[in-house]
Amino acid sequence: TQLLEQSPQFLSIQEGENLTVYCNSSSVFSSLQWYRQEPGEGPVLLVTVVTGGEVKKLKRLTFQFGDARKDSSLHITAAQPGDTGLYLCAGDNYGQNFVFGPGTRLSVLP
Amino acid sequence: GAGVSQSPRYKVAKRGQDVALRCDPISGHVSLFWYQQALGQGPEFLTYFQNEAQLDKSGLPSDRFFAERPEGSVSTLKIQRTQQEDSAVYLCASSKGPPQSTDTQYFGPGTRLTVL
Numbered sequence: 174t175q176l177l178e179q180s181p182q183f184l185s186i187q188e189g190e191n192l193t194v195y196c197n198s199s200s201v202f203s204s205l206q207w208y209r210q211e212p213g214e215g216p217v218l219l220v221t222v223v224t225g226g227e228v229k230k231l232k233r234l235t236f237q238f239g240d241a242r243k244d245s246s247l248h249i250t251a252a253q254p255g256d257t258g259l260y261l262c263a264g265d266n267y268g269q270n271f272v273f274g275p276g277t278r279l280s281v282l283p
Numbered sequence: 284g285a286g287v288s289q290s291p292r293y294k295v296a297k298r299g300q301d302v303a304l305r306c307d308p309i310s311g312h313v314s315l316f317w318y319q320q321a322l323g324q325g326p327e328f329l330t331y332f333q334n335e336a337q338l339d340k341s342g343l344p345s346d347r348f349f350a351e352r353p354e355g356s357v358s359t360l361k362i363q364r365t366q367q368e369d370s371a372v373y374l375c376a377s378s379k380g381p382p383q384s385t386d387t388q389y390f391g392p393g394t395r396l397t398v399l
Contacts, residue, residue, distance in 0.1 A: 204385055
């Protein structure tokens with residue numbers, strides 16, 4: 174069974190701070206996705222990373238896929254209250270199945 | 284709107300009752316996925332369809348769970364003889380291409396099921 178672990182589980186920071194959340198697995202994935210989920214809503218895709226070592230930037234968010242395609246990180250610069258939410262990573266096992274991590278619940282205080 | 288819709292948004296059932304949860308995917312999307320999300324957890328895969336064909340149901344937790352998509356569009360997830368451990372948010376997602384294509388999955392808002 175493939176498992177994705179995310180850390181930290183909870184994170185509460187002040188507006189303007191930087192943060193990094195992590196997604197780790199012992200398995201190799203063909204791609205990895207990051208989602209943000211707000212209360213009462215479904216997850217919304219932020220980015221897909223495919224190539225080992227790949228770095229993608231989305232405004233203040235920077236996503237990195239590990240060289241071995243087993244882990245990933247999400248770095249947020251100058252966090253804002255609007256970044257509050259549950260950040261989920263999900264690994265694609267070469268189209269066979271799709272595995273989500275338990276999420277990191279981020280709270281950005283004004 | 285043009286997104287994925289689910290109904291009902293909230294469902295309260297007494298233990299032992301049967302429930303049916305509906306998903307309306309984005310029009311024309313080939314693939315449809317069902318996930319179960321327990322409180323404080325990430326979504327867990329239940330099953331997926333390519334058009335009307337149910338290609339993978341390995342995530343269904345028991346034979347009390349049944350899903351169908353008879354005309355390749357709307358899907359229904361049915362849970363028979365509900366148990367308290369079935370309480371969760373049930374998410375539906377659809378994507379344009381076949382499941383193996385890794386096309387973006389668009390999620391609905393979910394149905395929150397509470398079994399008393």
